[in-house]
Amino acid sequence: MASYKQQIRHSREELKTMKQLLNIATLLVLLCCLGGECKYMVYDTSHKIQPNKINVHLVPHSHDDVGWLKTVDQYYTGANNSIRGACVQNVLDSVISALIDDKNRKFIYVEMAFFQRWWNQQSEMLKIKVKELVNTGQLEFINGGMCMHDEATPHYIDLIDQTTLGHMFIKREFGQKPRVGWQIDPFGHSAVQAYLLGAELGFDSVFFARMDYQDREKRKNEKTLEVVWQGSKSLGSSSQLFTGIFPRHYDPPDGFTFEINDVSAPIQDDELLFDYNVQERVNDFVDAAIAQANETRTNHIMWAMGTDFRYQYAVSWFRQIDKFIHYVNLDGRVNALYSTPSIYTDAKHAADETWPLKTDDFFPYADKVNTYWTGYFTSRPTFKDYVRKMSGYYVVARQLEFYKGRNSSGPNTDALGDALAIAQHHDAVSGTQRQHVASDYALRIGKGYAEAEKVVASSLAFLTALRTSGNHENSVGTFQQCPLLNISYCPPSEAVLSDGKSLVIVVYNPLGWKREEVVRIPVSSHELIVLDSDGKEIKSQLLPIFNASLNMRNYHVKAYLGVSPSSTPQYWLGFTASVPPLGFSTYIISGAKHTDTSSTMSTVWTSDSTSDKTVVIGGGNLKLHYATDEGKLTHYINKRNLVEESIEHSYSYYSGHNSTNQASGAYIFRPSGTFPIKSEGQKAFAIIKGPIMDEVHHELNPWMYQVTRVYKEKEHAEVEFTIGPIPIDDGVGKEITTQITTNFKTNKTFYIDSNGRDFIKRVRDFRPDWDLQVNEPVAGNYYPINLGAYVEDGTLELSVLVDRAVGGSSLVDGQIELMLHRRLLFDDVKGVGELLNETICVLDDCKGLVVQGKFYIRIDPMGDGAKWRRTFGQEIYSPLLLAFAEQDGNDWKNSHASSLSMIDASYSLSNNTAIITLQELESGTVLLRLAHLYEVGEDKDYSVMASVELKKLFPNRKISKVREMNLSGNQERGEMEKKRLNWKVKDSSETKIVRGGGVDPEKLVVELGPMEIRTFFIDFDYLMMFASE
């Protein structure tokens, strides 16, 4: 097969030479053709920009979803074609041939997950030719992440990671740096995309297709579909990006699509055949070009020549584009050319136009009156949770991998990185893929996790043994982790501690500041003592595990692992772990002897057993008041700052619209009614109190269970919800929401984060860019939440933080609403062609999906809320990592370090700075990414310049070289800044932007301005490692 392929390529080479000769004689050939004798036609496709004409930039592209109706590998290989005839291998094979055939042709490629698969299978000879195509600009990588990520539901750290993987691949294989963002399909566009995953990557522009239909109409009329977008208040014009929105969609105007079975009329230019139509088709082209030019500034317009999975037989497109360029330019009314978005961007820049300024973002997206794409903010809530938990795990696993030393051949974190990267695709974490595809993503993440888990275990074994015998090999296999801890399943902690055995828990903190947090583990006995790293006994609390939790645990363990748990834990054991920055502490749990004071058993009250009208929980500053008759939260009181407010917490559901006109489905949220979910009957609620935490358990109905938890040392309420299976026997799909309600006068205003980063002001029934016609008063006010939401009344702030991506809003003043789960019985006809009706199965016994998750509530005096939202928000993303081992006798302390910080013992990062990447690359160079967590003006103490001392971050290592890179690490920051295009902007005024200065090579201190993220490559002198020890 290979030699056959080579033969073809060889003859193509000859053909190419011939064509070049013929090109010279084009005019002559044309003359000959006019005589009607000539059959071989040569098309002149070499046209460049013409300054005095409308230039139609024809950009051949294929939009290749990294999983959607088929899995990523099925799309690549062309398997499962009964679902959809799509084979990306065909696209790349045929595009490359077509580009080699004619040096004027161009093509852009976007999704590196596919390109990498293809590239790895090519011969060295072909690779050389492809590199040539890339070097000459015929083939250009744009966007260049592993996938075209979603913009609503991923966390910004995931967006950075998946883009970095793709960009590093392109850099390594081609030495190229993508210049342009190409987010043509995501269903709405985020501020973080513009400034962070755009400008901070060194992109000069971003292009997309989907925007609100009302907004688009206005922009078409005003010629403002192209703007300069400043996504960040804090970084303002220093992170702005030229942004082009297509007038319709990411395909060509009607009549110009040329896949083999498309219906557009080809140009028929052979006079010996019937249906000669050159002038007719040229007229169509000129008409479409002029129509678009009338809506566009400057004399440059772009046609995206392609759409989903096109160019499987590439020459079918290129043949027609060749002809159009040839004949349209002969006609001469407009100028048509092969182009790319980079060439287009440069042309826009050269036009020296002043562009309208765009701030905030493009959410929510509606393509029609009742069609708001706000359902996917919540669709597949357990998959969203899995992606988020694994994202945090990937950060910590890379840290630990670095501390031990990366092993390229052995277990490493690469598979988890790859799996998470493709899970950011706009039909992955978004929840808009078919079920079998969702399972495929989860399987990949699961395999990646299994490998990363080994890295974490061996690294912790290495670190805990570091300061002693150095014989860490023995404990490599001993560290276990408990990914199902959230459903109270953790075999090592559940093991009965008998015969003098103890449980060792190593608690690792991936953040740069010291943390004190409650650790909870399921245990099987009740007389236990907990010893801290110094061997001192510390306070601990036992809480009962109720049957509702145990039933859920047993069912799901069977569903996930195929086996039933062998034991049943009786209690949760809670204690406060105190962990140094980027380091660990060790806790040892053993059976109490009669002489010890063992862990405190919680007191349990039920609503039947008390005659009090109200009950108060919270052993510290925060007190929550409940009305005992209904089990309802009534008051929130903080004794420290004297906040005292009425507050309610409720649940309700929307019935999903089932009309064939527009149903509520995987993408679309379209409610047909709202129904409160009341407590069914007089269900008991239980109150658990103890020295470390208090809990209120409330079973609202057989499919909704809620625990509200207040830790003695914390000033927020933690709500743990379990929802499902959502009943559908009434034939109605339901979308479950929760409301936290205060009396705040919030004047329709609320704030929601962008991808876990900047908070954006939202006003109910209002858009800053146009007069909103309100057709969907609920769905049209929904926004994606990744970190949290808050409202304020000038005196107080109510904040809610989430543990995964959800949709939410403030539909009533003083209230925050979150959508937590959805189960729908109609397809919303946006392409997926499947119902969003997730189930979980034990063998063939399936029931509706059960979601468990958490959100967090706090009320602060005005101006104090950001401290909690930012610093605690980062702790939600990066929870303490628990690893378990068993000790026989008392030997652990003798052979292991029990507490250690990997940074200088006297050092910690400020609460406004996080290490979001610490990773040893394959080359041995270390990638360090530091993020300022606060926006400008957000907090009086923390919205200031932060600094990080690299020498103290890496004690015992000699730093030999530090290079500041762009966000994806594919070029030095200075080089990127030099190339950056400056755009003239209308009505631009802003205050001074604060950014950190250059890093002095002697002092090695990194400064970070508010919201700044800085990326460094650090090389160490490994001979000097641990020299001080």
Ligand SMILES: [Zn+2]
């Ligand atoms: Zn797509």
